[in-house]
Amino acid sequence: MSYIADFEKALEVGRPPNIKALFPNSRALIVSGKVIDRAMLRKGKAMTMAANGRSNLVIRGALLAAQRAQAALIIEIARSEGGASFYCATNYWNMARQVDALCNELAITVPVAIHADHYGIKSAADLPFARTEIPSMFDAGITSIAIDASHMQDDDNLLASLALSSVIPAWAGYETEVGEIKGTAGLSSAPEALFLVQGLNAHDIFPDWIALNNGTTHGLEASDAGIQVGLTADIHSALAKYGVSGAQHGTSGNSSERLREIASQTRTTKANVATALQMISWGVEVNDYGNAILDANGEFIKVAGQGVTEELWAQMKAYAKDKGWSKGNYKSLNAPFENRIMGQPREIRERMARRVSDFVFTMLTEVFNAQGTARHAVDAILEAGSYDLGPKVGRIESPDEWTEEKIRARAATLCTDKGPEGDFSD
Structure with missing residues (x-):
């Protein structure tokens, strides 16, 4: 049967309850993150982009x-x-509405998940607020979430994730994280990852993805040290029987060749791209690593006739200078300049989107091996006959062996290096 015919069927059964309630007449196939993960696994050696929608x-x-x-x-x-504290106009409560509107406007027929990335829990004091805020996000159309308590010690990381499990729908995509993303310091280990995944499994929480500190960083990078592919593959191998895929953070600082290795040599199905897309949309020149290319004076190079107008770019630079923002802090320009960006002439807005589109298409087809995975996603929905694909692997571990007391005792036996203290905000 044709893809469009199957797409129509998937629209009927594949949209989660929150999406159907928000957009009852929509033709956007917004799905659980589980669907996206399964599509990549069905194709094999494929990962898709988790495009950071900063604008x-x-x-x-x-x-x-x-x-x-x-x-x-x-x-x-x-x-x-x-x-709640933000530097982008896109947020947890309007992202699904933007995606739905654009999908309908542009006649998009590929499945799309709406992911709340790095929902950071820095301490147990964050949990009461999170129990209220997370349901509000799903009310607003989130279909997948990353609970990131990696800033805490291993036992507290696991216990925080367990404490929040009741406010996350079982059908939603779920990502967990071990090890803060801080470059070559405090690298994640297989025992740490196993501890987290086994403890979750014992309590009927089955992550679709796990994010690691595997050598990369967020934002702009000064070198190509980047992802340690071998370490990533070893940890994924140790987790194999639990069916957990990899989520690769910080891809903007890694070459296309290294990202191809991640797709082909590990179980990674989700690759986050943020900084590169921001810079490309603005018209900044970037290299293969997704890093902005600087001139002899250490300034960003704006490509003439690309991205924002030259006048707006000058305003953005002046604003950053007045705030004392360094190059890595240019991300904070997103919120104050979104409306000015959207108020530019149509041809400017179109060239900004087109530049992003060309880059993303190349990454999806020539680096991530994601082309054609829409078909696999729709097939997964139709085979399940539901928006809820269920877990890849059921419970293996005994909950009696993963009480709070035993969790803390187990964590005390782990030999881990968390790396230096500091602000490693995601």
């Missing part, structure tokens, strides 16, 4: 690219970017 035009460009590649896609924003 409306980035989201537009990513959707256009996914449609062209017929690739299942994730649109996401992190808590530091679009939570």
Whole structure:
């Protein structure tokens, strides 16, 4: 049967309850993150982009690219970017509405998940607020979430995740994390990852993805040290029987060749891309690593006739200078300049989205091996006959062996290096 015919069927059964309630007449196939993960696994040696939607035009460009590649896609924003404290106009409560509107406007027929990335829990004191805020996010159309308590010790990380499990729908995509993303310091280990995944499994929590500190960082990078592919593959191998896929953070600082290795040599199915998309949309020149190229004076190079107008770029630079923001802090320009960006002439907005689209299409088809995965996603929905694909692997561990007392005792036996203290905000 044709893809469009199956797409119509998937629209009927594949949209989660919150999406159907919010957008009852929509033709956007917004799905659980589980669907996206399963599509990549069905194709094999494939991962898709989790495009960080810091602006409306980035989201537009990513959707256009996914449609062209017929690739299942994730649109996401992190808590530091679009939570209660934010530096982006896109947030946890308007992201699904933007995606739905754009999918209908652009006739997008590929499945898209709406992911709340890096929902950071820094201490147990964050839990009461999180229990209220997380349901509000699902009310607003989130279909997948990353509970990131990696800033805490291993036992507290696991216990925080267990404490929040009741406010996350069972059908939703779920990502967990071990090890803060801080470059070559405090690298994650297989025992740490096993501890977290086994403890979750014992309590009927079955992560779709696990994020690791595997050598990369967030934001702009000065070197290509990047992802340690071998370490990642070893940890994924140790977790194999639990069916957990990898979520690769900080891809913007890694070469296309290294990202191809991650797709082909590990169980990674989700690759976060943020900084590169922001810079590309603005018209900044970037290299293969997704890093902005600097001139002899250490300044960003703005490509003439690309991205924002030259006048707006000058305003953005002046604003950053007045705030004393360094190059890595240019991300904070997103919120104050979103409306000015959207108020530019149509041809400027279109060239911004087109530049993002071209980059994302190349990554999906030439690096991530994600082309054609929309078909796999729709097939997974139709085979399940539901928006809820269920866990890949059921409970293996005994809950009696993972009480709080035993969790703390087990954690005390782990030999882990968390790396230096500091602000490693995601």
